[in-house]
Amino acid sequence: MNKFALVDCNNFYVSCERAFNPSLNDKPVIVLSNNDGCAIARSEEAKRYIGMGAPIFKHMDIVKEQNIHLFSSNYTLYADMSHRVNEVLSQFSPNIEPYSIDESFLYLSSNRNIDLNQYGIEMRNKVLKWTGIPTSVGIGPTKTLAKIANKLAKKNKMCQGVLDITNHARMNDFLASVEVDDVWGVGWKYAKLLKRNGINTALDLRDANESWIKKKMTVQGLRTVLELKGTPCIELEETVQDKKQIVNSRSFGMDIDKYEDLSEAIASYACRAAEKLREQDSICSHISVWIKTNGFKDDPQYSKSISCRFPEPTSYTPLIIKYSLHLLKKIYKSGYKYKKAGVMLMDLVPAENTQFNLFIKINHSRNKKLMEAFDKINNSWGSQTIRCAASGFARPWTMKRNRISPMYTTDWNDIIRVN
DNA sequence: TCTGGGGTCCTAGGACCC
DNA sequence: TCTGGGGTCCTAGGACCC
Numbered sequence: 141m142n143k144f145a146l147v148d149c150n151n152f153y154v155s156c157e158r159a160f161n162p163s164l165n166d167k168p169v170i171v172l173s174n175n176d177g178c179a180i181a182r183s184e185e186a187k188r189y190i191g192m193g194a195p196i197f198k199h200m201d202i203v204k205e206q207n208i209h210l211f212s213s214n215y216t217l218y219a220d221m222s223h224r225v226n227e228v229l230s231q232f233s234p235n236i237e238p239y240s241i242d243e244s245f246l247y248l249s250s251n252r253n254i255d256l257n258q259y260g261i262e263m264r265n266k267v268l269k270w271t272g273i274p275t276s277v278g279i280g281p282t283k284t285l286a287k288i289a290n291k292l293a294k295k296n297k298m299c300q301g302v303l304d305i306t307n308h309a310r311m312n313d314f315l316a317s318v319e320v321d322d323v324w325g326v327g328w329k330y331a332k333l334l335k336r337n338g339i340n341t342a343l344d345l346r347d348a349n350e351s352w353i354k355k356k357m358t359v360q361g362l363r364t365v366l367e368l369k370g371t372p373c374i375e376l377e378e379t380v381q382d383k384k385q386i387v388n389s390r391s392f393g394m395d396i397d398k399y400e401d402l403s404e405a406i407a408s409y410a411c412r413a414a415e416k417l418r419e420q421d422s423i424c425s426h427i428s429v430w431i432k433t434n435g436f437k438d439d440p441q442y443s444k445s446i447s448c449r450f451p452e453p454t455s456y457t458p459l460i461i462k463y464s465l466h467l468l469k470k471i472y473k474s475g476y477k478y479k480k481a482g483v484m485l486m487d488l489v490p491a492e493n494t495q496f497n498l499f500i501k502i503n504h505s506r507n508k509k510l511m512e513a514f515d516k517i518n519n520s521w522g523s524q525t526i527r528c529a530a531s532g533f534a535r536p537w538t539m540k541r542n543r544i545s546p547m548y549t550t551d552w553n554d555i556i557r558v559n
Numbered sequence: 560t561c562t563g564g565g566g567t568c569c570t571a572g573g574a575c576c577c
Numbered sequence: 578t579c580t581g582g583g584g585t586c587c588t589a590g591g592a593c594c595c
Contacts, residue, residue, distance in 0.1 A: 173563035180563070197561040213563085240595040327593050358569055360593075387565055394560085436562055482564090540561085 142372050143248040143279060143306060145260065146286040147229055147267070149222075150274045150294070150301075152242035153181035156221045157211055159272035160548040160556060168208040172196055175391050175539045176212050212541040220549045224271045232263050237376045245283055247376050260302035279304035283374045284367035287324040288314065288342060315343035315368070325364040330357055342368060382420045382488065388413040389482025392537040395434065396478050402431065403465055404532030409483040410464040411528050414457040417485055418515060423453040426486040427460065429467040434479035444471040452497040453489060456507045457514065460485070461530050 149155060153171035158164045168186035170179045178193050179186075189202050196203065196210065203210065222241045230236050235247035248256060260277040267275050278290025285305060292314060293303035305314055321331040323342050333356060339345050345353075346368035354362040363373040388409040396402060406429060417424055430445035446467045454460065464483050496504065518525050546554035 175561080175563070177562050193562085195562040200561095243595075325593070329592065358592085360568070383566075385566075389564065391563070434562090539563095 141306065142281050143256065144281070144283050144286040144372075144376070145233075145246040145248055145256075145263075145277055145279045146239075146283070146290045147225075147244050147246065147263065148276050148278075148290050148294075149225060149242040150276060151181055151183055152222075152273070153211075153213060153218055154183045154186075155273045156214075156218050157545055158183075159221065161545070164209055168206055169211070170196070170203075170208055171211045171213055172543070173213060174541075175393060176210075176542055177391070180213065210543050212544040214545050214547065216547050216550050217545065221271060221273060225267055225273055225275070228267045228270050229263065231266070232259070235376055235378055237378055245286065245376055248279070256304045256306070257302055260304065261300060264301055275301065277302045279306060281306050281370045282367040282372045283376075284324050284364060285370065288318055288322075291318065291322060312343055315346060316341050318342040320345050323364060323368070325360060330361065333357075382422060382490070383416075384486075384488055386413050386416045386424070386485045386488065387482060388416070389430075389480065389484075390539055391480045392478070393540040394537060396537050397474070397476060399469075399472055399474070401532075401537050402472060402478055402481060403468055404530065404535060405481050405537050406431075406464050406468045406483060407461045407528060408531030408535075409481065410461045411457055411531055413483050413485050414455055414460045415515065415518075417455045417488070418511060420488075421491045422488040423455045423491050424485040424488050425450050425453040427463050427467070428484040428486065429464050429471070429482070430484075431468070431471060431478055431481045433476050437477075439477055440475075442473055442476045446471050447484075447486075451500055452502075453487075455491065456511060457528060461528060465530070 154164075154169045157169060157171065164183075166185065167183070168189065169183040170186050170190060171181040172178065173180045176196070178195055179190050180193065182190060182192065186206075186208055189206055189208065190196070190199055202208070218241060222238070226236065226238050226244055229244055229246060233246040233248055237245040239245055248259070256279050260279060264275050264277055267273060276290055276294045278286045278288065278293050279302075280286040280289045289303045289305040292305070293299055293301055296303070305311060308314065318341060319331075320326055320334050320340055320342060321328065323345060326334070326345070334340075334345065334348075339348050345365060348365060350362060350365060353365050357364075366373050390405070390409065392405065396405075410427075426447060426449050428445055428447035430443070432443035433439060433441050435441060448463065448467060450459070450463065496502075514526060548554055548556060
């Protein structure tokens with residue numbers, strides 16, 4: 141019998157802030173998206189006041205009234221804490237798949253004759269003790285069922301944050317208590333379709349007609365149904381796959397209309413995307429650039445994207461910047477207030493597969509050495525220690541992060557002092 | 560003043576080939 | 578110029594995830 145565990149960190153970003161600032165315990169806390177825009181993580185105390193994804197500026201009166209503590213997102217801290225949680229979890233199973241920054245799947249071998257509920261509680265306690273992060277653990281015969289078990293474990297205070305539903309006598313009751321929208325793989329569009337056809341719960345979906353599901357929801361929907369029945373269709377992915385595309389995009393901290401500002405932003409996004417490309421030892425042959433105005437405003441709207449191929453696959457930052465600015469020039473129109481822009485690198489292949497173009501004279505070994513030096517400096521001295529002049533100096537357009545917490549675990553200057 | 564960012568997979572349809 | 582079957586490749590768009 142297969143057994144999967146899904147370990148999910150509770151209100152992860154808020155828990156990271158609390159781990160280093162215990163005075164936030166039992167208080168309402170919210171972590172905001174980039175640009176301090178939306179609420180993307182909420183403590184239990186804050187959930188009743190502010191919805192998920194709510195734009196915070198619309199709710200500042202409640203924030204003040206309830207004394208809600210707000211934080212800008214501090215991804216440096218959260219990514220580091222995520223690694224620590226996974227390090228502890230990997231002591232409990234060699235087969236682990238970090239699924240997102242706050243969730244991991246574990247494969248639990250079936251022949252071990254142990255009480256998995258108890259095992260889950262040990263897991264949870266150790267992660268809490270060693271990292272300060274509270275988690276919930278769901279266990280089931282497939283990933284989809286482990287997800288459901290996790291949801292139920294969170295909801296039900298009786299089970300101490302851990303629930304194993306494998307071969308459970310109450311399986312049907314459990315599935316009937318989960319809305320079909322809450323099933324992993326069912327988004328709001330499919331949920332609407334399913335409900336129109338009388339499929340309201342996870343139990344209804346499990347027992348739905350398979351060929352109808354396949355017709356309406358493609359093979360992915362069918363996989364979900366089979367997983368609900370206990371047949372694993374979605375494997376554990378233990379090795380990190382190379383990305384097939386790399387995106388870097390941001391909203392600006394302010395509206396910008398000047399081409400110069402826009403080109404600084406595009407150049408710095410292109411620069412960062414190229415760094416990510418080299419981190420996985422890939423090169424790309426296709427690039428796309430887009431810009432858009434603020435759709436929430438009544439101002440005249442403009443949004444455009446454009447792409448092109450490189451003469452030969454590359455990961456050379458100056459070239460990628462050059463092409464991104466060339467594309468920007470083609471789609472930029474003056475007279476608009478731009479709010480967001482992005483760069484995407486596509487058609488990624490491993491760098492060793494390079495097919496150089498016979499007719500282009502480029503000093504590849506020189507470029508490679510330059511990029512290696514560039515990355516090495518930024519890796520050892522901090523990102524952006526050296527950067528391309530095209531990405532600007534004053535950079536008035538960078539995102540707002542007015543409520544950022546210290547980099548407690550990754551910066552010597554921010555390390556906690558014990559008196 | 561203020562509304563996130565970064566990904567994946569699948570299918571349909573068009574262009575092109577023989 | 579049109580007829581038909583069978584196939585591949587590419588792109589756009591829609592769905593999903595966190």
